[in-house]
Amino acid sequence: MVAATTAAAAAPPLSGPRSPARFRRHGFRVDSGLKDDLVFGDPNAPRFVLWEGKLRPVPSKPADLPFFDLMSIPGKLRAGLGALGIRPPPPGREESVEEFVRRNLGAEVFERLIEPFCSGVYAGDPSKLSMKAAFGKVWRLEVAGGSIIGGTIKTIQERGKNPKPQRDPRLPKPKGQTVASFRKGLAMLPNAITSSLGSKVKLSWKLTSITKSDGEGYVLVYETPEGAVSVQAKSVIMTIPSYVASDILRPLSSDAADALSRFYYPPVAAVTVSYPKEAIRNECLIDGELQGFGQLHPRSQGVETLGTIYSSSLFPNRAPAGRVLLLNYIGGATNTGIVSKSESELVEAVDRDLRKMLINPRAVDPLVLGVRVWPQAIPQFLVGHLDLLEAAKSALGQGGYDGLFLGGNYVAGVALGRCVEGAYESASQISDFLTKYAYK
Ligand SMILES: Cc1cc2nc3c(=O)[nH]c(=O)nc-3n(C[C@H](O)[C@H](O)[C@H](O)COP(=O)(O)OP(=O)(O)OC[C@H]3O[C@@H](n4cnc5c(N)ncnc54)[C@H](O)[C@@H]3O)c2cc1C
Numbered sequence: 001m002v003a004a005t006t007a008a009a010a011a012p013p014l015s016g017p018r019s020p021a022r023f024r025r026h027g028f029r030v031d032s033g034l035k036d037d038l039v040f041g042d043p044n045a046p047r048f049v050l051w052e053g054k055l056r057p058v059p060s061k062p063a064d065l066p067f068f069d070l071m072s073i074p075g076k077l078r079a080g081l082g083a084l085g086i087r088p089p090p091p092g093r094e095e096s097v098e099e100f101v102r103r104n105l106g107a108e109v110f111e112r113l114i115e116p117f118c119s120g121v122y123a124g125d126p127s128k129l130s131m132k133a134a135f136g137k138v139w140r141l142e143v144a145g146g147s148i149i150g151g152t153i154k155t156i157q158e159r160g161k162n163p164k165p166q167r168d169p170r171l172p173k174p175k176g177q178t179v180a181s182f183r184k185g186l187a188m189l190p191n192a193i194t195s196s197l198g199s200k201v202k203l204s205w206k207l208t209s210i211t212k213s214d215g216e217g218y219v220l221v222y223e224t225p226e227g228a229v230s231v232q233a234k235s236v237i238m239t240i241p242s243y244v245a246s247d248i249l250r251p252l253s254s255d256a257a258d259a260l261s262r263f264y265y266p267p268v269a270a271v272t273v274s275y276p277k278e279a280i281r282n283e284c285l286i287d288g289e290l291q292g293f294g295q296l297h298p299r300s301q302g303v304e305t306l307g308t309i310y311s312s313s314l315f316p317n318r319a320p321a322g323r324v325l326l327l328n329y330i331g332g333a334t335n336t337g338i339v340s341k342s343e344s345e346l347v348e349a350v351d352r353d354l355r356k357m358l359i360n361p362r363a364v365d366p367l368v369l370g371v372r373v374w375p376q377a378i379p380q381f382l383v384g385h386l387d388l389l390e391a392a393k394s395a396l397g398q399g400g401y402d403g404l405f406l407g408g409n410y411v412a413g414v415a416l417g418r419c420v421e422g423a424y425e426s427a428s429q430i431s432d433f434l435t436k437y438a439y440k
Pocket of ligand 1: 161170205206207208239241244269270278374377378407408410413414415416417419
């Protein structure tokens with residue numbers, strides 16, 4: 001969430017000699033017409049974590065590590081030794097994010113960096129999130145190299161031997177790890193896709209049932225403004241939330257439905273507010289401006305808001321001159337009570353928190369630009385997530401439901417970039433499946 005999509009993640013690799021076969025076969029349409037509307041955050045802009053009443057920058061490159069004041073010297077030493085492999089061995093069972101990070105990198109890295117990061121990405125509880133499922137890339141480093149640093153070295157060596165597929169040269173290249181959006185916000189992407197697909201997109205059709213058809217394939221029944229409509233399809237990809245898929249699939253496979261019903265989506269609220277620039281505390285300004293990606297708040301620091309994105313610092317034209325636009329997230333797995341709060345209570349909670357560290361306590365009231373509550377916001381990749389997902393897929397396979405695929409964020413990963421990559425993977429699966437119908 002707060003640590004939004006990395007720009008590079010959303011770009012499919014270029015078709016070419018090094019691309020995996022599935023990418024070679026289907027020429028991708030990589031441009032939804034928005035290339036010139038992409039906007040990137042400055043990769044060098046700081047990110048902050050609230051610790052003991054102060055917003056402290058997070059190290060953005062290895063050279064920052066000795067100097068940043070978010071961790072103590074013993075905490076940094078513990079992290080360095082652990083990353084080298086001087087730490088307790090893995091327990092031989094699936095670990096939570098908290099267990100993995102405390103064991104490998106120590107308490108300070110967990111409490112001051114990873115715990116707030118889990119709020120930022122999952123609005124989640126790191127004592128329940130699975131390291132393997134939620135942060136698989138880091139989890140694999142220890143498996144591959146015996147330690148986080150050992151695994152990093154091994155990954156770099158392997159990348160030298162098998163370079164990544166070349167990036168499509170038509171895509172803009174961000175200058176580092178950053179976040180991206182579009183000039184008029186993310187809504188530009190679905191709107192552009194909708195206009196290029198035209199009437200094939202049915203925004204007000206609600207899927208109510210799937211049955212196997214008498215011949216091959218499936219019959220899907222939709223509730224539409226024109227009444228019930230049924231559609232016959234050889235293959236179906238369900239990218240609806242898992243709890244909806246669970247209900248729809250129950251008549252086909254109760255095992256798949258049971259597994260899908262167990263993924264948990266906590267509520268999150270997004271509260272967008274604007275203050276005049278003078279409302280920002282002096283100590284939070286850099287060269288007289290609010291600069292950076294935003295800030296994250298560990299649960300131990302006495303604030304309810306999970307984190308704040310400095311929208312007007314990250315992207316151009318998000319606020320008129322003299323004002324700042326702040327997008328705040330509140331709620332999540334550790335604070336599900338937000339669903340019973342009114343909009344004004346949510347704004348009050350966010351404003352109260354911001355006045356503890358970013359906004360002058362006597363500043364004027366903010367302008368409220370939007371409050372949106374998602375009662376079931378983000379699927380949590382908890383310990384056991386991958387097993388449940390596998391159970392759902394194999395129940396469908398064993399039930400003989402060939403050509404019926406599961407997709408979306410609880411399958412691919414919650415970051416928008418992973419959802420886009422996952423969509424290409426799903427398209428490839430469907431295409432492979434449909435080759436059996438190809439004219440031979
Ligand atoms: C508050 C919030 C902030 C976030 N911030 C970020 C961020 O900064 N960066 C980032 O990378 N990611 C972020 N994410 C995560 C990311 O946005 C999501 O993981 C991603 O958009 C999910 O895409 P999806 O297609 O899997 O699911 P969804 O976008 O949830 O799409 C599911 C669709 O299924 C439709 N549907 C449901 N039931 C039916 C039915 N019966 N018939 C037909 N259609 C149905 C729904 O209407 C919906 O359109 C955020 C998520 C939330 C909630």
